[in-house]
Amino acid sequence: MKHLLLASLAFLVVVAFGAIARAADSNEALFSEAVGAMDRGAIDDAIDRFELLADRGFSHPDASYDRALAYVKRAQSSRAKAGDLGRAAAGFSEAVLARPNDTDAERGLDRVRQEIVRRRARGSAKDVEVRPSLGRAIVGVLDENTWAWLAIVGSVALSIGLVLRLFVASQRARLTGAVAASLGALVFFVATGMAFAARKDRLDYRPAVVVVEEARLLDDNGVTINGPGSIVPEGAEVEVGERRGTLAHVEWGTLDGFLSLGQLRLLAATR
Amino acid sequence: MKRHLAVAAALWTFSVGARAATSVHLTVGQDHVAVGESFQVDVSALSDSDDDPTNARLHVSPGLAVQGPNISTSQQISFTNGHFERRRGIEVTWIVTGTKPGRFTVGPATVDVGNGSLQSDAATIEVVAGGFLQRNRGFDPSNPFDPFGLLRRMPNFPGLDDLEAQAGGRPSAPDEYTAAHAADPMAFVRATVTPSHAVVGQEVRLRIYAYGSRGPFDEINSSEPSRADFLSQVVVDSSYRQPRYIVPIDGTDWSVVKLREVAIFPLHSGVLKVGSMKVGMRGPGYPENGPLQGLVRYSPELSVVVSDPPLAGRPPGYELGDVGNFNLSANVDPRRIDAGDAVSVKIRVEGSGNLPHTVKLPEQNGVDWPAPTTKEAITPTSSAITGWRDFNYVVRIENPGNVDLGEVTLPFYDPGAARYRIARVRLGNVEVAPSQKAAVTPNAAAAPSAAKDPLDGLGPPRKQLRAFTTSERHLTDTRTFWLLVALGPLSVLGLRGVVELSRRARRRFESRARSTSTLVKKALAEARTAASAKDAGPVSGAVERAVYASVEARLGLKGRATLRNRLHAELVLRGADDELAKDIVTVLDDCDRLRFAEGTGLGPNELVSLATSVVTRLDRARPPSRDRAA
Numbered sequence: 001m002k003h004l005l006l007a008s009l010a011f012l013v014v015v016a017f018g019a020i021a022r023a024a025d026s027n028e029a030l031f032s033e034a035v036g037a038m039d040r041g042a043i044d045d046a047i048d049r050f051e052l053l054a055d056r057g058f059s060h061p062d063a064s065y066d067r068a069l070a071y072v073k074r075a076q077s078s079r080a081k082a083g084d085l086g087r088a089a090a091g092f093s094e095a096v097l098a099r100p101n102d103t104d105a106e107r108g109l110d111r112v113r114q115e116i117v118r119r120r121a122r123g124s125a126k127d128v129e130v131r132p133s134l135g136r137a138i139v140g141v142l143d144e145n146t147w148a149w150l151a152i153v154g155s156v157a158l159s160i161g162l163v164l165r166l167f168v169a170s171q172r173a174r175l176t177g178a179v180a181a182s183l184g185a186l187v188f189f190v191a192t193g194m195a196f197a198a199r200k201d202r203l204d205y206r207p208a209v210v211v212v213e214e215a216r217l218l219d220d221n222g223v224t225i226n227g228p229g230s231i232v233p234e235g236a237e238v239e240v241g242e243r244r245g246t247l248a249h250v251e252w253g254t255l256d257g258f259l260s261l262g263q264l265r266l267l268a269a270t271r
Numbered sequence: 272m273k274r275h276l277a278v279a280a281a282l283w284t285f286s287v288g289a290r291a292a293t294s295v296h297l298t299v300g301q302d303h304v305a306v307g308e309s310f311q312v313d314v315s316a317l318s319d320s321d322d323d324p325t326n327a328r329l330h331v332s333p334g335l336a337v338q339g340p341n342i343s344t345s346q347q348i349s350f351t352n353g354h355f356e357r358r359r360g361i362e363v364t365w366i367v368t369g370t371k372p373g374r375f376t377v378g379p380a381t382v383d384v385g386n387g388s389l390q391s392d393a394a395t396i397e398v399v400a401g402g403f404l405q406r407n408r409g410f411d412p413s414n415p416f417d418p419f420g421l422l423r424r425m426p427n428f429p430g431l432d433d434l435e436a437q438a439g440g441r442p443s444a445p446d447e448y449t450a451a452h453a454a455d456p457m458a459f460v461r462a463t464v465t466p467s468h469a470v471v472g473q474e475v476r477l478r479i480y481a482y483g484s485r486g487p488f489d490e491i492n493s494s495e496p497s498r499a500d501f502l503s504q505v506v507v508d509s510s511y512r513q514p515r516y517i518v519p520i521d522g523t524d525w526s527v528v529k530l531r532e533v534a535i536f537p538l539h540s541g542v543l544k545v546g547s548m549k550v551g552m553r554g555p556g557y558p559e560n561g562p563l564q565g566l567v568r569y570s571p572e573l574s575v576v577v578s579d580p581p582l583a584g585r586p587p588g589y590e591l592g593d594v595g596n597f598n599l600s601a602n603v604d605p606r607r608i609d610a611g612d613a614v615s616v617k618i619r620v621e622g623s624g625n626l627p628h629t630v631k632l633p634e635q636n637g638v639d640w641p642a643p644t645t646k647e648a649i650t651p652t653s654s655a656i657t658g659w660r661d662f663n664y665v666v667r668i669e670n671p672g673n674v675d676l677g678e679v680t681l682p683f684y685d686p687g688a689a690r691y692r693i694a695r696v697r698l699g700n701v702e703v704a705p706s707q708k709a710a711v712t713p714n715a716a717a718a719p720s721a722a723k724d725p726l727d728g729l730g731p732p733r734k735q736l737r738a739f740t741t742s743e744r745h746l747t748d749t750r751t752f753w754l755l756v757a758l759g760p761l762s763v764l765g766l767r768g769v770v771e772l773s774r775r776a777r778r779r780f781e782s783r784a785r786s787t788s789t790l791v792k793k794a795l796a797e798a799r800t801a802a803s804a805k806d807a808g809p810v811s812g813a814v815e816r817a818v819y820a821s822v823e824a825r826l827g828l829k830g831r832a833t834l835r836n837r838l839h840a841e842l843v844l845r846g847a848d849d850e851l852a853k854d855i856v857t858v859l860d861d862c863d864r865l866r867f868a869e870g871t872g873l874g875p876n877e878l879v880s881l882a883t884s885v886v887t888r889l890d891r892a893r894p895p896s897r898d899r900a901a
Contacts, residue, residue, distance in 0.1 A: 041636035048588035148746035159759035199747040
């Protein structure tokens with residue numbers, strides 16, 4: 001009986017590992033097929049395979065990069081579809097997010113955005129300069145982990161300062177402690193707050209790219225917002241927060257509103 | 272039962288302008304009648320153009336007498352295949368009576384549209400001699416010339432339905448008309464969706480029925496149910512031509528008619544709502560809610576639970592919404608061309624369900640597939656939406672040789688089998704001969720005036736998946752970080768608090784040690800010790816200290832400063848009872864005796880016992896009130 005149990009367990013382990021290995025193989029194989037399709041000029045086929053990889057939850061900067069290239073190639077061809085450049089921008093953005101030092105992807109993203117601007121300018125569309133909100137700009141000055149380390153340094157400085165101020169009788173030590181505690185408290189509270197905000201931003205918001213020629217922001221009641229900045233252009237990166245059915249609340253710089261999820265491509269969650 | 276025999280199919284005339292999208296449809300109520308018996312002829316003329324059909328005429332053979340017509344306008348708006356279709360026209364009814372036996376032709380009906388006219392097909396009717404035919408005559412609520420119909424419209428008009436039922440004349444209603452219970456004693460509207468769980472793009476049937484317990488009724492002033500999350504294909508757009516049935520519900524006979532039947536295709540996943548439909552029910556016995564409102568009833572709101580088709584087994588190129596069962600066929604013409612020329616490729620998708628808008632093409636270098644033109648025919652049936660869609664491509668082939676065009680595929684999800692399928696069709700080969708034009712093209716392409724695409728030069732695709740760190744570990748995601756950050760300052764402050772508390776406790780302890788009760792207890796303890804040592808002097812001193820301190824603490828009287836002969840009265844005034852006051856004076860007197868005249872009063876042990884009792888009772892004594900003290 002014991003042998004039978006052990007044999008069953010071993011069989012299950014082998015089957016499980018086999019399934020995992022097959023899934024990995026299948027993703028790699030699909031990637032190779034997609035690259036092969038691009039080589040033979042079957043761009044739609046390549047896009048289908050890259051998109052299937054994304055649907056499966058497979059996220060890799062090289063796959064995102066190649067997907068972006070495929071969309072660029074289709075945008076250049078006679079079979080171009082509306083939103084191809086936006087989808088290309090999304091692929092390059094995804095690659096940069098996953099591998100921040102990917103200069104090729106950064107260059108591709110710049111070129112695609114320039115091309116979108118050029119095409120929009122040709123169609124007399126007005127672009128609005130969008131800057132990040134003040135809060136997001138301050139939080140974004142440093143990396144989340146840097147804020148976290150600063151919070152630890154502030155905490156240590158505050159603790160040492162308090163020890164000197166509260167437990168040491170020497171006047172000089174008490175003065176030193178007061179100064180250290182003050183500075184430490186300042187660093188501690190600012191850095192902890194920023195680390196918390198950066199974490200919340202990371203968990204509550206997800207970057208996305210507009211993949212239609214123009215997306216018009218809607219208000220809470222689903223009514224179109226008019227005025228400057230109410231039209232988000234193709235390729236613009238937005239932060240997606242709350243979702244209501246098919247609508248998503250987005251922040252675009254200092255502007256916010258709702259967009260249809262169909263107008264957006266959510267970037268793979270790499271952060 | 273009235274049998275509608277559609278003897279003439281719709282005659283579609285594609286000749287010119289306004290008439291190109293106009294249909295004239297003739298329907299005859301029976302194929303056999305007796306001499307003197309009447310039957311109904313309906314003509315429906317609907318037009319897509321701005322010109323409404325007018326001036327309807329019906330041609331009949333001699334031997335038939337015609338009454339009417341009764342004309343009503345009709346308008347039909349439907350959202351079909353991604354665009355709105357609006358049709359306007361007229362519905363015309365004649366009552367025709369056979370005056371002699373024979374075989375006669377009814378029709379064609381003619382209507383004027385714009386500058387021209389259109390005709391329907393004709394039908395044949397046989398009029399037989401001698402009395403009425405043995406026929407199950409059902410009541411036609413739409414027949415405006417039927418006086419019996421008017422009688423039958425009277426509320427609770429008895430007899431005829433029963434007779435029909437006895438004669439086996441009541442048509443048996445299909446199961447879909449059956450309702451388990453009546454939602455209202457007079458009239459109600461029932462709506463169903465089938466299936467209630469579906470995947471995105473799967474066909475769901477929405478059916479809405481009206482039930483009335485007071486005889487036949489007409490639909491009036493209705494509004495359509497909202498269905499924003501669905502693509503719709505109308506199957507039944509009004510109750511006008513729908514058969515009426517009598518169904519028993521909760522022991523009562525109810526008239527029922529189907530109001531709408533719509534094939535709806537979910538556009539996204541979630542719990543999607545189908546709004547309620549407002550229906551006005553007009554007829555004798557149905558009180559109207561307002562002028563031309565009818566008896567207003569609403570269908571219930573419905574929900575369809577929609578999910579995405581499974582990710583497992585999803586083939587590359589599957590487009591969300593391609594759900595159904597489809598086949599592909601293709602035609603390539605010609606099979607021999609010169610390089611740079613084009614062939615016509617016609618691909619037909621045929622089947623049931625949500626007909627796909629794209630197919631997967633076999634792209635390859637040197638073969639250019641521009642956007643296709645499409646043509647389609649979609650037919651709603653009682654069970655499914657079926658039809659075909661043609662994609663016509665003009666495919667340019669640049670490279671000479673025997674070019675294999677490859678295989679066109681269409682991945683779709685088959686909800687019946689709950690699995691993905693791929694429809695395929697091979698396009699075959701095309702012989703491409705070298706062409707002079709092909710030799711010229713590269714030179715033209717190399718012309719210096721050719722504009723450079725800013726997106727060129729992005730580099731080739733990456734062939735390998737290089738290693739990368741999947742995701743950075745975030746310190747803030749760990750509890751340890753928050754504990755570490757908070758613990759340092761908090762622990763220092765906590766330690767400081769503990770130190771402060773202990774210091775305060777020590778002070779309090781010392782203060783307590785100096786308190787009266789402590790002094791009293793200490794003095795009594797000394798007295799006991801001295802008493803056990805038979806040392807009279809210390810006993811009297813300690814007892815005096817204990818009693819005076821206790822009196823001062825409890826009664827606020829400084830005993831040492833009070834004359835002994837006044838002490839009793841003062842103690843009583845301060846709140847001690849008489850016996851306690853006497854005992855206090857006794858203890859103090861005996862202390863003096865023990866000190867100065869030993870053996871005349873209480874012994875040391877007795878004195879200590881009495882002093883202890885006095886102190887204990889003093890602890891329970893209440894201090895005097897201010898008035899009493901004054």
